[in-house]
Amino acid sequence: MADETENLVADVLAGKTRAVARAMSIAEGRNDAAEHLMAQIHRHAGRAHVVGLTGVPGSGKSTMVAALTREFRKLGKTVGIVAIDPSSPFSGGAILGDRVRMTGFAEDDGVFIRSMATRGALGGLARASLDTVDVLDAAGFDVVLIETVGVGQDEVDIVQAAHTVIVVSAPGLGDEVQAIKAGVLEIADIHVVSKCDKPDASHTIQDINGMLHLGRPGKGDKAWTIPVVPTSAESGEGIVELSQKIITHYEHLKSSGEMEVRKRQILQMRIIKTAEDILRDRLMRERNGKLQGLLEQAYTRDLDVRAAARELLSAVTLKGTSGDE
Template structure:
């Protein structure tokens, strides 16, 4: 919550049967206000799990909002899960979500309106809303149902096929470069943000007074504050 700072981390409740599996580790992380659907420490946690020898790391975002696409800049394969009956056709036309998917999944396919959700996604993909850089990969739409234990094997197969496609086309190297470039920029942003928060106290009063008097724009005020704190190059 951006108001109280509290969070409900329900992973261990929903996946309690995995607690006794020595090959599975679940780490819940609150976003603490971070945008994009991922916590700031998510990729560092992935690094630790990778170093610990986990072959497969699954990152679950906080939801399926239109702007929560940061995971596509962090993962080799992005799976977007949609549930039927959550809204009208616009639910399937969220371009940001549609474009980041390497694999689309329609969960709860035992529900009667699941076929419509599947058809909507396939129609949107047919209209060419997928990213052009992924044109060599035909994005599948996989129906699944945990109640009927259906589609799980097909989903795993689709993920494996996408990984094979990345290796065969050489795109895996490109994605790794893009991921590392993004991580570098994000790390720089976070360092600047932390320095700003630590050092701003006692130095913004005069600037706020000028802002209230409309003698200064917020952008110019921020430049002056950063220059005063010796953070970054504001030229």
């Protein structure tokens, strides 16, 4: 198994497409093989610029990702795309809407697209999405674009996963109100107003600029002025400017020292999320013997819900020999 994993990692580092796809599939398995593989992949990651795109459904994120990918390819940069799709209620798999919209890159070896199902994961990110980012990073992709599912309030988790966060808004969708409600305004490094050829686009731009000037929302990097970039992915308007803003922000992160801060924040989030996943998996496997009795006690009001939950957790074994400890 060790030799097989080492060979696979070597092929991933060489950028071989089949190896990259296979490594991603193994990473999604969340078993011993995934743990051994990702432990090695982790050592070779950390070089790519990870860009997260978020916004409410209908704001044009997928079209924006495709347009940015074309622009980055013109600049000679390789691009990995992690498109988080909603889960099918029947199979649990990704609906693959984003993959369908990005078929134009099928013949480009400098672009790799991976669609992933949320599978109930909160925060707009699938559980294995950042392992997938690591694989693309280790494979040498210069830029990795993460497009979240677009579920509103849960979107704020993208701020903990990307170096540069782009919030996409579209005219006529009430995005400015949604941004205030969901806390999305505060997570952006760059605001993008898509479909700027629409008549009411100027109002959306003014509204977002106005809200930005009410305070200084952001992630603590006060030296960076958050731009609002009007774009039209269909006509190409604003895409060059947006790509340059992304590159400028990346250079700013490195020169200001903020990049190190964000990398540490991402790793902290991943450690905590992984610990939660391990506990959740163990709970799902080991709950049945204990849950029924606790359920009966809670039903008869002999035990309150919190006390029952504590009893259930006390029955979970965190030490053992399996690979997910």
